[in-house]
Amino acid sequence: MHENFNDFVLNEYTKSSSEITSFFYNEKKYWLKKARPTKSSISHKIYYKLFNLELITPVQEKSAIQALEFECTKLEEFKKLNIPVPNVVFKNNNFFVLEDSGKNINSFIRKKDAAQEKIDFYIIKSIDAISLIHNKKQYHGGAQARNLTFKDDKIYSIDLEDSFDDSIDLKTLQFRDFLLFLLSLTKIRAKVEINYELFINRYIENTKNYDFKKRLQKLANKISILIALSKINFIKKFLGKDVKKFFILFDSLYNLKIDKNINFEDKNV
Numbered sequence: 001m002h003e004n005f006n007d008f009v010l011n012e013y014t015k016s017s018s019e020i021t022s023f024f025y026n027e028k029k030y031w032l033k034k035a036r037p038t039k040s041s042i043s044h045k046i047y048y049k050l051f052n053l054e055l056i057t058p059v060q061e062k063s064a065i066q067a068l069e070f071e072c073t074k075l076e077e078f079k080k081l082n083i084p085v086p087n088v089v090f091k092n093n094n095f096f097v098l099e100d101s102g103k104n105i106n107s108f109i110r111k112k113d114a115a116q117e118k119i120d121f122y123i124i125k126s127i128d129a130i131s132l133i134h135n136k137k138q139y140h141g142g143a144q145a146r147n148l149t150f151k152d153d154k155i156y157s158i159d160l161e162d163s164f165d166d167s168i169d170l171k172t173l174q175f176r177d178f179l180l181f182l183l184s185l186t187k188i189r190a191k192v193e194i195n196y197e198l199f200i201n202r203y204i205e206n207t208k209n210y211d212f213k214k215r216l217q218k219l220a221n222k223i224s225i226l227i228a229l230s231k232i233n234f235i236k237k238f239l240g241k242d243v244k245k246f247f248i249l250f251d252s253l254y255n256l257k258i259d260k261n262i263n264f265e266d267k268n269v
Contacts, residue, residue, distance in 0.1 A: 006090065013095050022100070029100035031086070035064035035093065038161055053219070054176045059141070060163040065093050071161040072096055081136045084129070084156045086149075101158065102151025106184070109145060114190040122150065123185065127199055129155035130177060131206035139173040144184035175215050178203055 005025060012023050012032055019034045040058035062070060068091075075098075078085045090097035108114065108122045126148050133140055140147070141162035149156045164173060178200075185194050204212050229235050 009090050009097050030089065031098045031100060032095055033098065034095045035068040036161075037064045038062045038067045038163070054172050054179065054215075057164060057168060057172070057176050060165060062161075062163065067161045068093070068096060070163055071159075074160045078133075078138065078157065078160070081138065083133055083136060083138070084154045085160075086156055086158065098158070100151070101156035102149040104158075105145040105148045105150060105155070106187070108150065109185075109188055109190075112189045114188075114192070116190075116192040119188065119190065119192055120195075123199060124202060125150065125155050126181065127202050128206060129157065130181060131203055133157065134174045134177070134207050134209070137170065139170065140177050141173070143177040143181045145181065145187075146184065171209075171211070174209070175212065178212070 008025055009023075009030075009032060012021070013034070016032065016034075019036055020031060022029060022031050024030070038059050039061040045058050072088055072091055075085045075088055079087075084101075086098040086101040088096055089099055105122050105126055109119045126145060129148060130140065130143055133143075140157055140160065141164070142159050143157075147157065147159040149158055182196060182199070185196075185199075188194060200212065200216070204210060
């Protein structure tokens with residue numbers, strides 16, 4: 001980029017107190033993201049050890065500089081694989097700058113007056129985007145609706161700083177990705193029907209990941225106990241806000257009508 005642009009973004013970095021901020025330069029919008037470390041809380045790790053749920057797999061602990069380097073490298077890798085991501089136009093050890101890639105999906109689906117048709121449109125677009133990432137043998141790491149954006153009829157992936165221990169296999173991380181996305185749908189405020197079964201089937205059709213429902217069935221065996229525990233007042237008061245949201249999703253998944261007669265073993269396609 002032009003030297004004047006570099007001076008401009010350095011000034012934006014200095015005056016901004018936010019980790020992520022937007023600005024305009026020559027009438028074009030950009031986003032500045034400061035380096036920040038990644039780690040999971042102790043309680044998060046304890047819940048994972050207790051319940052061994054993919055949804056709460058702890059992230060790898062990285063310093064701010066390590067997280068920045070990881071995310072910028074992943075953005076470039078996704079770009080080479082034709083996975084839509086915003087371009088990195090400036091980077092140093094303290095922050096990087098991305099071209100604008102539109103509004104995040106939450107801004108469309110979380111409005112109280114959002115119509116069913118519009119919500120379904122953006123959810124399906126998002127599922128197709130996550131499926132593309134998985135079909136390229138990659139994972140997002142934070143595939144909530146807030147970390148997907150929409151511009152020019154494309155879904156872009158952002159906030160890719162999370163990584164995981166090498167012992168966690170790719171299928172598990174992809175399962176976690178899609179569960180995180182489903183979890184983000186529990187925050188929809190409009191009085192609409194969230195057809196989880198339809199959306200799960202869409203993902204399976206896209207990825208041919210027939211093992212997904214089998215994993216859900218295994219998860220469902222744990223869900224009934226977890227839901228019961230989460231409703232005990234003594235335990236409930238110790239649960240964090242995010243963990244309580246997990247149980248909202250678990251309750252929905254537990255009530256899914258999964259055909260027990262279907263063989264969900266991997267198929268040759």
